[in-house]
Amino acid sequence: MNEVFVFGAGASTSLAFGLPLGNGLVWDYHLSCTSMKEIKNGVPDLTEDNERFADFRNFLILMGNTYPELKYLVREFDKRGSVMFTPFINRKQYFADDVLQKLQEQENQEGISLVKKLIFQHIYGVSVGKDKPYKNFIENVMLNKKDSIAIISFNFDCLLTDYFENSLENGIYFDYLLKFDQISIDGYKKYKNQIPLIKLHGSLDWGICGECKQTQLSFFREYSTECICGGTIEPYIFVPHQELDKRISLLWSRATEVLKNAQKVTIVGYSFPDYDQKSLELFKNSLSADVNLEIVDYCETNRNEEQEKLYLMKKYRKMFPHIKQDINIYLKGFKQYLNEYNN
Numbered sequence: 001m002n003e004v005f006v007f008g009a010g011a012s013t014s015l016a017f018g019l020p021l022g023n024g025l026v027w028d029y030h031l032s033c034t035s036m037k038e039i040k041n042g043v044p045d046l047t048e049d050n051e052r053f054a055d056f057r058n059f060l061i062l063m064g065n066t067y068p069e070l071k072y073l074v075r076e077f078d079k080r081g082s083v084m085f086t087p088f089i090n091r092k093q094y095f096a097d098d099v100l101q102k103l104q105e106q107e108n109q110e111g112i113s114l115v116k117k118l119i120f121q122h123i124y125g126v127s128v129g130k131d132k133p134y135k136n137f138i139e140n141v142m143l144n145k146k147d148s149i150a151i152i153s154f155n156f157d158c159l160l161t162d163y164f165e166n167s168l169e170n171g172i173y174f175d176y177l178l179k180f181d182q183i184s185i186d187g188y189k190k191y192k193n194q195i196p197l198i199k200l201h202g203s204l205d206w207g208i209c210g211e212c213k214q215t216q217l218s219f220f221r222e223y224s225t226e227c228i229c230g231g232t233i234e235p236y237i238f239v240p241h242q243e244l245d246k247r248i249s250l251l252w253s254r255a256t257e258v259l260k261n262a263q264k265v266t267i268v269g270y271s272f273p274d275y276d277q278k279s280l281e282l283f284k285n286s287l288s289a290d291v292n293l294e295i296v297d298y299c300e301t302n303r304n305e306e307q308e309k310l311y312l313m314k315k316y317r318k319m320f321p322h323i324k325q326d327i328n329i330y331l332k333g334f335k336q337y338l339n340e341y342n343n
């Protein structure tokens with residue numbers, strides 16, 4: 001594989017902010033998905049909002065029970081009125097992945113299920129109706145290079161494969177490199193010479209049964225569906241720190257292989273956050289000294305682009321001191337990058 005694209009949360013939107021990950025995941029669900037409330041008799045009508053965010057409220061109660069210092073959150077939520085609920089969560093111990101780890105230690109299966117459900121609802125909620133930033137990617141890049149590229153993604157969302165049906169007409173087929181026990185997406189199995197799409201944190205169209213551990217590829221609309229064995233199929237997604245099962249570990253090995261053989265690696269909207277050491281290790285151990293490394297990101301308008309470039313240059317040099325070539329930093333966003341991409 002000659003060229004590898006790596007997608008982080010910032011790649012799933014053409015705007016500066018990406019899909020929620022890190023501190024925003026689950027916590028910003030209300031903030032990113034609520035809508036305007038009607039005013040009835042001078043007060044905002046929260047009936048619909050309360051219904052829609054009932055699980056979220058349960059999550060806040062769970063957080064209060066797990067971390068007593070967060071007991072105030074559910075009261076704040078209940079007092080929100082017509083404003084969006086914006087808890088200020090920046091301590092790593094409250095990030096969704098650490099919360100899951102803690103619940104795992106406490107063997108609180110119900111809690112784990114609730115947090116995962118919120119992850120699903122949050123990402124599903126922000127993905128629906130988004131413009132399709134990947135349309136250009138498929139048309140400008142993949143059509144020309146389909147035999148020589150691979151994609152590694154840290155995103156759970158399916159924005160790239162939402163374009164799947166249209167891309168079939170163009171001769172673009174993705175392969176998750178994962179053996180599913182059941183596949184209910186037409187067209188997925190039929191084609192050869194597919195482009196590897198390696199999703200290291202799982203995907204919202206992957207499901208796994210808690211009982212029989214069978215995996216399923218499907219367009220899931222609900223958080224959980226019933227398995228033929230009577231068990232429940234839940235999203236097959238992982239957050240950093242979570243222990244990976246064998247099948248997903250295999251995907252990480254495939255990613256290593258693909259990165260080792262790459263002549264060019266373009267990292268879009270992923271910034272190697274401190275909490276994701278496993279991903280950093282993957283790249284440290286896999287990128288060859290001769291690789292042409294390119295970073296595509298978005299510089300917010302209130303920041304100085306040149307300074308940001310220098311900062312990132314230093315950061316990447318420090319992370320990957322063995323790379324011989326210059327590291328290219330592009331900060332005008334993925335959309336603009338694709339417009340200029342013409343080789």
Ligand SMILES: [Zn+2]
Nearest residue numbers: 209212227229
């Ligand atoms: Zn089952």
